[in-house]
Amino acid sequence: MNSKVYIKAATQISIQQPLSEQWMTAPLAYAEPYVRSQDPNFRDWLNPLESRRMGKILKRALVTALKVMQDSGIHQPDAIITGTGLGCIENTELFLGQLCREGEEMLKPTAFMQSTHNTISSLIAIHCRCHGYNTTYSHKHLSFDAALLDAFTQMQLGDISTALVTGNDELTPSWFSILRRTGSVGQPGQPPASEASVAMMLTTDPADALCEVEQVRLHYGAATASFADSDIPPFDFKQLFGECYTASGLGVYAAAHLLHAGQASRLQIVNENEEGSSCIQLKSVL
C-alpha cells in the first residue's frame, strides 16, 4: 500500500517539435486559431504495411507509446491506460458523414472499426502483445487526468508496478469548425486549438525517473481545484501546446522534463474546466 509513483519516460507529438524537448529552448509559436500536430516520420517507427490503414491519431499514439517503451526499457507494462476527449474523431466523422449524406445502405466497416475511443489503447496492446489491465477514459478535458488517476491508484494499492499512460486527441478541420461555433475554441485571445498525443511510463521504481507523481486529484463541479497548493506556482502549458482535450497530459509531460532538467523542485498542473477540475502535483527526484 502507498507505493511512490514515478514517471520514467514521457514524450509527445503536438504542435511543438515531435518526440523531442526542443520546446524548452526553441519553442514554436503560432498566431493561427487552429494548428495541427507536427508529425514525425512515421516510417522510422512503423511498418508501412501495418500502419497503412491507421488514422493519424493511431499512428501518433503508437509511436509515442513505442518511444516511451524504448526510453524506459519497459516493453510489457502491467497496464495500458488512455485518456481521450473525442476518441478517433476523424473516423467517427467519416462514418457519421457517410451515414448522414449517403444513407444507411453502402456503409463499410473500416471507419467504424477504428472509431471507438478504446481503439487506441487496444491497438497499443495488440502491437505489444500486452495482456495486462487496459482501459480508456473519455471525460472532456479531464480524460488524461482520469487515466493518470487510475494508474496512480493501482500503483498505490500495489496492484501494478508499471503503467503506460497516454492521452490522445486529434482535431479535424471540420470538428474544429463545429467546436468554434460553440465559442469553446478558436476565439481571439485563446491559445490555438490543437492536437496532442502524449505517452508516459509510470513505475514504482525510482531509478532514472524524470520525477515523482505526488498527487492526482479530480473534482467535480464549479469549485476550483481546492487541492491546489498555493506555494507551488501555476504552470501554463497551454501557451506552448495549445488548447485541446489532452492539453493537461502535455502539461504533465512538460513538467516532468522541466523537473528533470532541474528548473523547479515541484510543479503542479491545475486543470480547471466547466466539467470539473484536476490538480496533479509533481516533485523533482534530483
Next chain:
Amino acid sequence: MEPIVITGIGVVSAIGIGKAATLESLRSQRTGIGPMRFLKTSHREFPVGEVKLSDDEMKQRLGITAEPTTRTALMGMLAMQEALEESNLLTSHPSYPIALVSGTTVGGMDKSEQYYLDYLDNDTRNDYIRTHDCGTTTQLMADHFGLFTMATSVSTACSSAANAIILGANLIRSRQTEMAVVGGAECITKFHLNGFNSLMILDHDQCRPFDADRAGLNLGEGAAWLVIETAESARRRGAKVIARLSGFGNACDAFHQTASSDDGEGAFLAMQKALKMADLQPQDINYVNAHGTGTPNNDASESQALLRLFGSTLPPISSTKGMTGHTTSASGSVEAAICLLALQHSLVPANYGWSRPMENGIKPVCEVLTDYPLQHVMCNSFGFGGNDSSMIFSRL
C-alpha cells in the same frame, strides 16, 4: 481486501423499468427484443431490445423540461434514481465525497447523427454540439442529482460499465472515496447499428447465444448503476447491504480490434484475476452471467475461456442478452444488476433463445432455475479491442 458492499441497484432495459419489472421478466423468461419503435433507421429488419419509453416519456417521469438531453443520459437518470433511492441517498446524503463513474461510448451520438450536417453548416443546433462527447452525458446525469464530488467517464466499448465499476471499487479500496455510484448507460443509435451491420454481426432474428445456429447479436439499450461503499460507510449511514463486490479483473485479449481470440485469453485472464482477488476457487462460483452476445466468434471464444477456467465441472452459465439484447456499454452494469437480483432471489436466469448445443461450446441453462441458492456469481463483460473484464458478487 476490505469488503466493498452494494447498497443500491437501479436498472432500466428492454425487460423492464426498474428491478421489480426486471425480476418479473427473468422469472417468466420474457424477452424484451422485438420490432423497432423509437430508432429512426431504414434498417427496420433488425429486432432490437429497446427501452419501452420514448425520450419524452422519460423526461416526463424525471420532471425534465430542459434541452439539450441525450437518450443515454435520460435512461441513465431513470436507473440512477432507483439506485440512489434504494441506498437512501435521495433523502439524505453523507457529508463525505461520492464519486460517479459512468461507462458509455455513444455519448450523445443519438443527437449527432440527426444534426451532424447542421453542426457543419449552420448555427441551428449549436446546443447539441456539446452533448456529442461521452463526458457530457455523464455531466447531464451528475447535474440532475447534484451529489457528486467527482465524476468521470469510462469508454471501453461493450465493457465500459464493468470497467467503471472497477475504477469506482479501486477508488474506494485506496480510500480516495468511501462511496461511488458506478455503472453505465447506452442508447441504441443508427451509428452503431450500422457499424455492427457493416461488420455482419447482427442477427435478423431473435438472437441465440451459445446456440449451434447462432447468427449474431440483437442490439439492446439501457442503464444500470450500483451504489458501492465501504462496509463501514454503510454501517455509519444505516444503509441496507445487498451483497458484496468480492473481486474483479480486467485483461486485454490483445488479439484484434473487433474479434476475440480462439482460446479466449483475455476473457480467461480477466476471470482468473477476479477469482484471485476474491480468494476463491473456480468451484466456488455458483453461476456465471456470460458476456454471450450471440455472435459466432464471441460465444466460441468465451466458451473456450470458460472451459479452460472451470474444466469439466462448469457451474450454471447463461447469457441474458437473449432477453435484454446487447446493451453495449451498459451491459456490464445491466448484467451486474441481473446477477445481484439472482443472488438476492435465489434464481438462475435462463439463456433465452437457446436450443442446440454448439460444437466445443458450453451448454447454457435454458430454463430459469428458482429456489436455487447462490453464494458467489460471476459476471463477464467484454468489449471491442479485447477489453475484457469480469466481476464476482457474493452474498454476505
